[in-house]
Amino acid sequence: MTATIQNLRDKLGELSDIGATVALMGWDQQVNMPKKAAPGRGQQLATMSAIYHRMATAPEFGDMLRKLNDERDKLSADEAKMVEETLWDYERSTKLPEAFVKELTELDANAFAAWQEARKDSDFAAFQPFLERLVVKQREMADMFGFEGSPYNALVENYERGMTAERLTQIFGDLREKQSALIEKIVASPNQPDIAWLEQDWDEQAQWDFGMKVLTEMGYDLDAGRQDKSTHPFTTEFGLKDVRVTTRFDVKDLFSAMSSTMHEGGHALYEQGFLESDARTTLGSSISLGVHESQSRMWENLIGRSRPFWQHYLPVLKEHFPGQLNDVDVDKMYRSINAVKPSLIRVEADECTYNLHIIIRFEIETALLEGRMKVSELPEVWNAKYKEYLGVDVPNDAQGCLQDVHWSGASFGYFPTYALGNLYASQMFEKILQDIPNLWESIAGGNMLPLLDWLRKNVHEVGRRKKAPQLIEGITGKLPESTAYLNYLTTKYGELYGVK
């Protein structure tokens, strides 16, 4: 028996190594690769992905897993969990017939190209036939995976196991109503922040240096990672000891790189925090995108947009930009970095309005998959919801329903994880403040490590041992829900804007 668990570990190590090389190729593509190398890299990625898929779906691998699973009572709890999770992955990845995957891959590639053109021309009609076929395929995929209730449940399971459309509808329904009402009051408030001081040029090197300082003081280990520049910030890992982040700079925007660094830093701390003994196995990875996002959002928003954080870091920032922040005190900084402005583009949305962008997409995705809405109605429905929830008029589809890449890549069920990250972070944070009563004093004193310690023990080291709902319930006593997040928002923004 021991021999077979060792065989499994060897196999998982091999798969993890191949996955790492694919990730390295992806990182290099976005950080270093010369432009003429793109087609060749595409072939290399295809070859390596095929090798990975072949090994991960080999019938003898399935036999090994089923045999181990049948004898789970002879395994330790961790071994049993490792077998269970690996078998889940195996079954998931063998459920789709090869011909279907091939067809979908081709459709994705064509849809992606069509979407790029359509967005450029703001021409939804050019993308519509591709999206129609994608919805059909996603619906077929849901059937292949199998589901109870909404077909959406089969897809969300790819990203957030244990979450359902029904549960999300409930959570998001509550959230939408209250968050919308809050925003309406904020927009109407006469008590708006003064952000004119932000309109300066912010030296890129100084932004880099400040970001690196914060990143290392968050506890990110630069001997087991590095930061580079890329067009779109991201986090990737090639094993526990090589977790890399990227950021980008806008000299007109003081907050952009800073926020992205803390956001990616939060993701990276999670990846650097798995147990060494879980490395190169199924347990040493994240359980869900929502949990992953809870880590990035907690650092970016709950910490990076808090008053205590700026009590410590405003003087540091002033040293990095001599003379440029003379008129800025902690209050002004705190108000400026939390300025609320309902807007059209999800990726540029502020903390307070962000979830509404997600809820709109979730409502549309489920309606499309459940057959309650036609693809042709998308622009109309999209624009109406933006008007209703955020109070903004969508001038064209490029800034409307064509703005995100996700649908062209067939990533239905993905969007909710962004919002769930916010909810999980707030739920966890209530418990964190109970467990570390002086946390804010510590952060105001420049020490963020007690928070990292808590996250290590309660979230990172858990790896894939618990699904997100069970992880949240284990920490807070409650399943995922919106109360903590709404409390956080109304308290913080109520005070900032003098509204209730």
Added chain:
Amino acid sequence: MTATIQNLRDKLGELSDIGATVALMGWDQQVNMPKKAAPGRGQQLATMSAIYHRMATAPEFGDMLRKLNDERDKLSADEAKMVEETLWDYERSTKLPEAFVKELTELDANAFAAWQEARKDSDFAAFQPFLERLVVKQREMADMFGFEGSPYNALVENYERGMTAERLTQIFGDLREKQSALIEKIVASPNQPDIAWLEQDWDEQAQWDFGMKVLTEMGYDLDAGRQDKSTHPFTTEFGLKDVRVTTRFDVKDLFSAMSSTMHEGGHALYEQGFLESDARTTLGSSISLGVHESQSRMWENLIGRSRPFWQHYLPVLKEHFPGQLNDVDVDKMYRSINAVKPSLIRVEADECTYNLHIIIRFEIETALLEGRMKVSELPEVWNAKYKEYLGVDVPNDAQGCLQDVHWSGASFGYFPTYALGNLYASQMFEKILQDIPNLWESIAGGNMLPLLDWLRKNVHEVGRRKKAPQLIEGITGKLPESTAYLNYLTTKYGELYGVK
């Protein structure tokens, strides 16, 4: 039949893609990787190398190749060559029993660790038992590969196909005698260059900028490559359109980075110069290390240490280091960059003495393999040869027979390729000057591209269609030999030092 050649192309493409990912991991390891990632990267490299080896030595791959080879008369000339070369690779890589390879890999790892320690302590005795076992294993390996004449022939075939110990003994014998005599005269010459001006600090960024300028003007395509910094300069490729170089800087040494950039640039131009139609096949790669080295040495030495080159680039260099080269004219630069000084360390040797370092190693390697010398005699033999050929006293083994990594890595037969690169380059260059009579005028005018054009057509695009001796013979009408190189050396250094 067509289908089977396509199958072969697919297979070669797949192998090429895997090779590229291994190369990318190696590049990243030396350029970017955080230090704690080393053990994980080691595992990833081992996994990927094993996958590569499994596929490259699979019996069904051999069957495919042999079947194609049996029907070569039905193939085009290029297809037949591709089959022949691939079959050669296949047979070479399947000749060693797996148990032997494993044993050798372990021995290498231990020998490498022992060598590092031994070199640090300058303690040959600590390395001797490892080297003894390595020699035995190399001898066994030669038997497994099979050979005629010297067992060395089986090993040199790994790096320089078609070359033999007998031929090398002849070439190097002639070379050693005449090169040694020339150096003796140079050292005794009263006409020594003034190099005191070099003792300044040379700004790293200015060195980088100058190097990049030369590199791009050599014709290196930065859209299909990039330059980075690493501890040891090297060239690597992940396909025809992604050929990367690295360099290193020493602010005390104006020539170090410049030479290494042109050297690696020469390697990279070769790799960027294979035919697009040969990409991802056996034909689109270098035929030998000697030919590869001929390209790097030609650019580094024949061009980069020529007077016409500096007629154009000295003013450019002066712009990069304002005020630091006021007293330097073309003559002074030309003499300084060609200063000769017999020394102990191969990698620091000047152009004029370099080959003697190689010849010493070749004589020792063959004597060890042919049983004419014992490992225990190495320091004594080494030191005697350095005294005899180069006139220098070796103070300790760290600066003597322990200086190179090659033997600890079981790379017997590798050293000669460095010297052959010099010989090939000089042989080719005689023909180049016939074909492009105004080449030096062109270079003095800042245009090096006619040289690149010639190399593309006559060397790069040949790929693996010709072995080195046939390539050289096809270009010059003569097999590899030392006359051209000796003519070059005696003419150039005779004039520089006023000796004959």
